[in-house]
Amino acid sequence: MDHDNALRSTLKILWPFLRPYRAHLAAAFGAMILVDGFAYIVPAIIAYATDHIYPSLQEPGMLRRLTALSGGLLAIAILRGIAVHLMIRTFWFTAEAVVRDLRNSLYEKLQHLETAFYDQARTGDLMSRATWDIQLIRNFIAFGLEHRLRITLISATIFALMLLQDWRLALAVYTAIPLFIAAIIHYSRKMRSAGAAQQREMGRLNTHIQENITGIRIVKAFALEEEEIKRFDRQNKRMLQRDLEASLLQAYLNPILLITDGAGALIVLALGGFRVISGDMSLGTLLAFITYLSVMAFPLRILAFNTALVNQAASAAHRVRQILTSPDQHQRNTGQCRTPIRGAISFQGVGFHYHPDTPVLKDVSFEIDPGERVALFGLTGAGKSTLISLIPRFYPPTAGSILIDGENIENWDLPYLRSRIGTVLQETFLFSATIRDNIAFARPDASDQEIQQVARYAQIHDFIMTLPQGYHTTVGEYGTGLSGGQRQRIAIARTLLQDPQILILDDSTSSLDAVTERRIQQQLHTLMAGRTTIIIAQRVSSLALADRIIVLDKGTVQAMDSHEVLLEQNSLYRTIYEKQEV
C-alpha cells in the first residue's frame, strides 16, 4: 500500500471519530493556509526588493517603501506566529478528543464482545491495541495529519509559484520528481508492513509481560525466573529487530529525499545562474527560487518520518478496527422479553461445539422445575462448564434450543436475562477495589446493612470484621491477601446481593475446608430456597445440595435422577461416586 492509500485507509477508518470534530479540523486547516500562505509571500517580497528597490535605493521614496515592506514582513511574522499556535493547538485538541472517544468506544466494545472473542484473544495484545496503537493514532492526528497536509500544500503551492515565476526553471527543478515519487511509494509499502510487524511484536511483548506477571507464582514455584528472563530477552530482541527494521527504512528514505533536494539546488544555481548571466532571468527571480527551495526543505526533512508515521497509523487503525467490528452481543440481543423469571429451565436436543470437528454437547435434553436444585455430575471434560455457559448465552447452542419459563432464551432481553442469573465460578476474580465494592458489584447502591447481611450468609462477615479496615479493605486483582476460600465466600456474597432467580454454582465450595463447607452448605440451603439452582459438582459432597443429579458423560446426558436411584441404577455414577468417597 502506498503513502496515499495508507493515508486514505486511515482516514476512512477514523472518519466516524473525526467527523464530530470536522469544524476543528477545518479551522486548523484554515490556520495552516495562513501559516504557509504567508510564507510564500516572503520570497515574492524579497524578489521585489532585489529587482525594484535595492538598485534604486537612492531615489526619493524608496527608503519609505523599504521600511513599509520591512513592517509588512514583521506583521506577517507575527500573524504566522499566531496562526501556527492556533493550528498546533487545534490539531492537538482534535487528536486528544478523538483518542478519548476512540478509547471509550473500544472499552464499550470490549464489554460487549462475544465470549468466544475472548477465547481467542490474548490480553497483552488487546492491551497493546488499546494503548500503543491508540497512541500511534493520536500522533497521526496531532502532527502526522498536519505534516501530511502541509507537505502537500507547500509542495503544490511552491511548484505553482515556481511555474509562475519561470516555468522553464521550474520544470528543470522538478525533473527529479519521478525518482522522488518512486522512492516514496517503494518505502511506504515497506514501512506499512514493517509498522504492522512492529505492532504485532509489541502485542507479543505485552502478552509476555502480562502472562508473566499473572503467572508469577507458578514461575517462582518452578524456580524458573532465570529461564523466564532469558525467554523475555529473546522476545525483546525480536522487538528490537522489528524496531530497527522500521527505523532503517527511514534512514534509507531520508538520504534519497535530501539528494533530490540537493539536485534541485544544483539545477537552480547552475541553470538559473546561467540564465541570469545571459540576461534571460532577473536576479530577483533567481533569489525567489532559492528561497522557494529553502521553504521546500521543511516538507522534505519531515517526509520520511511522516511516511513512517502515516503507515504505522494505518496498521494501528486497522488493528483497532478489527476489535470495533468484531461481532458483539448487541447483534444477538434481539429479545424483548423482560417478564419476571420463575426459573424453569428446559434443554431440548441441545448440541454445542467450540470447533466444528469436536462436538462438546450432543443432543442434551432435560427439564428443571422452578426452584429445583440440580447437580451436574460427570468426569472432567464431560462438558459441565460448557453446558452452564449456554444458559446466560455466553455461547449460542449449535443445535436444539434452551427455554426459560417456556420461552426460548433468544427471546429474552440479554442484559435482563443475565441479571437474573447468578454465577459463582470456580476461579474467583475480585477487582482491585474494597471488599465492600466487590460485594456490591452488581448493586453499587446497596446499603451497608444489605452488604453485611449477604456477607453473613456467605460466612465471611466475621473474617471481614477482623481486618483493620473492615469492609473498606482494598483487595488486589486476584484478591491478594485473601485465601482461596475467603475469595470464594466474597464471590458468593456478591451473587447473593444480586438476588438472582437462577443460581449457578460452579463447585463453589471446592476451596473450603470441611467445617466451613458444611456451614456454608447450610447457608446455601437457605439461599437456594425458591431459586432454581444448578450446581457443577466436582465433589460428591456438593451432591447433597441437589434434589436431582444429571450425569453427563462425554457431552451426553446419561441419566437424571435422585442420588439414591442413581446410586442403585447408574454404574458410571456409582463408580465415580464410590471412587471419590474413598
Ligand SMILES: Nc1ncnc2c1ncn2[C@@H]1O[C@H](COP(=O)(O)OP(=O)(O)OP(=O)(O)O)[C@@H](O)[C@H]1O
Ligand atoms: N473455550 C473453549 N474453547 C475450546 N474448547 C473448549 C473450551 N472450553 C472447553 N473446551 C473443551 O470442551 C470440553 C468440555 O469442557 P468443559 O470445561 O465444559 O468440561 P467440564 O466437564 O466442565 O470439565 P471440568 O470438570 O474439568 O471442569 C473439553 O474437551 C474442553 O477441552
